Amino acid sequence: MDMQDLRGKDVELDGVSMRFGDFTAVEPTDLTIRAGEFFSILGPSGCGKTTILRMVSGFLKPSTGRIRIGGEDMTQLGPNRRPTALIFQNLALFPLMTVWENVAFGLEARGMPRAERRRRADALLELVALTGQGDKKPTELSGGQRQRVAVARGLAVEPAVLLLDEPLSALDLKLRQHMRAELKSIQRKTGVTFIYITHDQGEALTMSDRVAVMNRGRVEQVAATEDIYDSPSTAFVATFVGEQNVFRGKVMHGANGVARVATDVGEFTGANRDGLSAGDDAMIFVRPERLDLASRSNETANRMRAHVERRDLEGPFVNVFLRAAGNLPLVMHMTNSGDAWRSLEGELELGFRSTDALVLRAGDLARE
């Protein structure tokens, strides 16, 4: 298949919601996915991300709202009439067909002659680096190869949007990391819009252009990957993506984008993203890699004492687990730059820069 045949389209969710009886799986949601981008929907299981995917693919009709693909209203169309292709979590390859028949199945459904189907299937198999594997049965392939067959099968129908439902979850870590790069490169080569569903933040962050983080049927934040990590907009996003040290407290005073918060451990200053004012319940978030020994930081605004409980060597860095006042657990990442971490014991004086701390309105935290 020629790459020129493939072109991504934008997907627009306009007030889309989904209710099953009394249960609201997806709250009314507005979401725009740009043409040709790699977009991930990230969230814990049961957050409604798969429901959104099934509504976009056409297997579910939304309770309210409209879904537009490339500007055209698709809300009432069935899955076989939409310019989307879905890669299932378990891939759902047809076990009785050969690899090339699997890939060409969508073309067969469109009434394309066999020789032409074969030619296109072979071209697609080449795209996903499976040249010459067309006559095998899917069961004869490895997990990663089956993965790529599923992608080729989806791309064969020249979709404007490829929907991927946690397709890497069944693979082992090494293969998963390899396939991330593979998927990313296929997306770049084809220019098709990818909507990728995952509960694995690593997958979302490494592959995506933009990420939507969902919780309890609501989209909490839509942002570029680096913003999701560095400037989470809610307590949930802050704690779901990456690790955080969380301090609960009350705002003492907030002004000029900076807030001072009183917590059980001490008084801290951080960026006041939500514009909180005195008396508001707040949370301060500090990434483990931004927490440091006070002796190495010359900032004096944010200081606390904590007791070392355990040190875990991860290789390039060390996780130091501590307890602060009020039995509050803390984590500090230290680069493994020599023997320094070996001497960390007993009571330590810790600190962090105000620009590395984020003050947000108190809210749901992601469960570990």
Next chain:
Amino acid sequence: MSSLYRSYGAVLASLLLGIVALWLVALIALPQLNMIERAFIYEPRGGAAIQSQVDVDRLYQQIYTLEYDIQVLRQQAGAGASVGVAPGAKIGEDNTAGSGLAVPSPSAAGTESVEDQIATLEAQVAGLQADLAAMEEEETRLMAEQEAASGYSMRNFTTMSGLHLRIFGMTLLYSFCVTLICFVVCYPIAYTVAQTPNRERAAMLMLGLLIPYAINELLRIFAWTMILANEGMLNTTLDALGLIDMAQGEPIRWLASNGAVFCVMVYAYILFMVFPMYNTIETLDRNQIEASKDLGASLLRTHLRVVLPYAKPGIAVGSIMTFMLAAGSIAVPGLVGPGLHPDWFSQVIYRNFFEAGNWNIGSAYSLALLAACTGFILVNMVVFRVGIRDIAK
């Protein structure tokens, strides 16, 4: 085998194996072997040999009677009694008349002298004895011929009449039709039940299919004869709806037709088709059906390319069971189709065993049916490309 001994101990395992062996030998192998042996033993019944045996016997009787008459006449001559009806004459008269031989009546020849009568009778005896020799020779020849014909041969098969052969062929064709109808009826049921996401509803549907099977098979069939009889529920309903007028004597004759037999058979064997198909379709990943739809396949293509190929082992098993049951059914054509002509091969077999008392022909016909059914199984396995292993699943 060794695992059996390990899990049940020597005594229990031996007992189990013994029971299984007994079952295999006494209930499967021996009756089957007996049937096969009978099928290849030709048992001549009636025919020329028996007729000639009867003729020879009759001739002997005539000779004895004549000799008795001669004896009586001689006694009379010796006692000086000149005239009188010899007691044996009547017998002789009856017998000779019966045998159709021209023997002068002794009473008619009353005036003749006793010596003459004796001479006449002795001449007759001599004549008969000459015949007897020839007939006995003929009898021996025929018996030898029959002896040669009986014993192991294919005659039970080769002597099948044209009508029976036609019934045989038609029965196979009908059974195939029943299997086909059963498949067409059962596939949507099996698919719906197997792919219903609501397991409770699927269980209820299955229960609904099972309940009729709690009733005895004969009653199930009789229920249909009640529906289909001339004065049955179907005709009464049609009459009530004004579609037919039974008072004018025009009920529709549903019974004694192959349509009725097909209908009842499909009803009687539906479960044997539904269950194997249900079992295979149930294991089909729903995502495959969705994937097929998502890739733009129509409902028909999804079934032809994804569901049906997957369900092949189940279809094969269901077809085999339904075909075997239909081909061997005696109750359905017997109860629903009395007066059906030509009737089903199973009925011909039944009559050979229990009415004609000709077990050997019956065995031969059974064996022919068994061979045809086995052939059907093999063809089925080739067509559906399933191995015995798939079927066992």
